[in-house]
Amino acid sequence: MANSSVILSSFICHKSLPQYTLNFAQSNSRLKLRLTQAVSISCDYTCLEVKDVSYRPPGTQVNLLNRVSFSLPERSFGLIFGQSGSGKTTLLQLLAGLNKPTSGSINIQRYGNDGKPNQPPQLLPPERVGIVFQFPERYFVADTVLDEVTFGWPRQRGGLQLKEQLALKLQRALSWVGLNGISLDKDPHSLSGGYKRRLALAIQLVQIPDLLILDEPLAGLDWKARADVVRLLRHLKKELNVLVVSHDLMELAALVDLCWRMEMGGVLRKANIPL
Numbered sequence: 001m002a003n004s005s006v007i008l009s010s011f012i013c014h015k016s017l018p019q020y021t022l023n024f025a026q027s028n029s030r031l032k033l034r035l036t037q038a039v040s041i042s043c044d045y046t047c048l049e050v051k052d053v054s055y056r057p058p059g060t061q062v063n064l065l066n067r068v069s070f071s072l073p074e075r076s077f078g079l080i081f082g083q084s085g086s087g088k089t090t091l092l093q094l095l096a097g098l099n100k101p102t103s104g105s106i107n108i109q110r111y112g113n114d115g116k117p118n119q120p121p122q123l124l125p126p127e128r129v130g131i132v133f134q135f136p137e138r139y140f141v142a143d144t145v146l147d148e149v150t151f152g153w154p155r156q157r158g159g160l161q162l163k164e165q166l167a168l169k170l171q172r173a174l175s176w177v178g179l180n181g182i183s184l185d186k187d188p189h190s191l192s193g194g195y196k197r198r199l200a201l202a203i204q205l206v207q208i209p210d211l212l213i214l215d216e217p218l219a220g221l222d223w224k225a226r227a228d229v230v231r232l233l234r235h236l237k238k239e240l241n242v243l244v245v246s247h248d249l250m251e252l253a254a255l256v257d258l259c260w261r262m263e264m265g266g267v268l269r270k271a272n273i274p275l
């Protein structure tokens with residue numbers, strides 16, 4: 001059976017590896033730990049809090065976002081929908097730290113058992129946000145699944161310990177998205193549509209994000225792959241804070257805890273899903 005040392009050795013000299021697969025019974029350990037913590041330690045929770053965020057691209061006079069405010073408590077699934085050109089992607093880019101708001105704040109707020117903030121709000125650091133853009137498979141650059149997932153990992157710096165930690169996180173991420181059965185030598189471009197999306201998600205889950213953002217996760221998939229991704233999102237929302245921008249309201253409706261409409265001019269309003 002392949003184990004973390006197999007991944008680890010492949011991470012260090014990954015070009016010369018034979019075919020292998022993953023089978024990790026222990027990879028749900030963090031999940032169990034989180035459940036235990038929730039029951040036995042406290043009922044504290046965190047919440048993404050976006051307050052009065054406006055954005056005007058440098059050198060322009062037009063606000064693409066106008067005083068956007070919303071909150072998304074942890075382990076919930078938020079959906080933003082709205083017309084093309086209304087500003088949804090612009091908002092996601094701010095949340096991911098790719099651009100900075102012209103004004104307003106994007107924070108993580110921790111609350112205590114009494115429902116009151118129990119510490120000052122913390123800025124949401126970009127490295128704690130996972131984002132999967134539309135059609136992520138178009139940006140796959142590697143010839144193997146392993147190279148795709150580990151693309152961007154430290155090659156020179158960092159000791160064995162760091163690499164071992166990363167390898168364990170990789171096992172867990174692949175297990176989360178149900179890819180623990182596939183060969184890491186496989187060409188990512190040869191995967192089915194649903195599996196390509198799973199791979200794109202696994203890449204974002206290696207470091208567990210405080211916020212997982214998905215831009216049109218069902219776009220361009222056939223019905224089977226769409227159902228596959230919806231099933232996966234149902235599973236992930238139990239553990240993560242998920243924010244999705246999508247036009248596929250019917251298919252995602254059953255997952256949605258909170259919903260907003262982005263109106264033209266970058267104004268966000270709370271809404272029901274118009275089914």
Ligand SMILES: Nc1ncnc2c1ncn2[C@@H]1O[C@H](COP(=O)(O)OP(=O)(O)OP(=O)(O)O)[C@@H](O)[C@H]1O
Pocket residue numbers: 057060064082083084085086087088089090091262
């Ligand atoms: N850097 C920029 N400078 C000026 N205008 C911009 C810039 N980036 C985006 N825009 C404009 O801002 C508006 C919002 O774009 P955005 O991509 O956020 O919309 P969207 O709601 O995500 O649309 P879609 O559903 O088609 O993806 C559009 O009119 C777009 O042309």
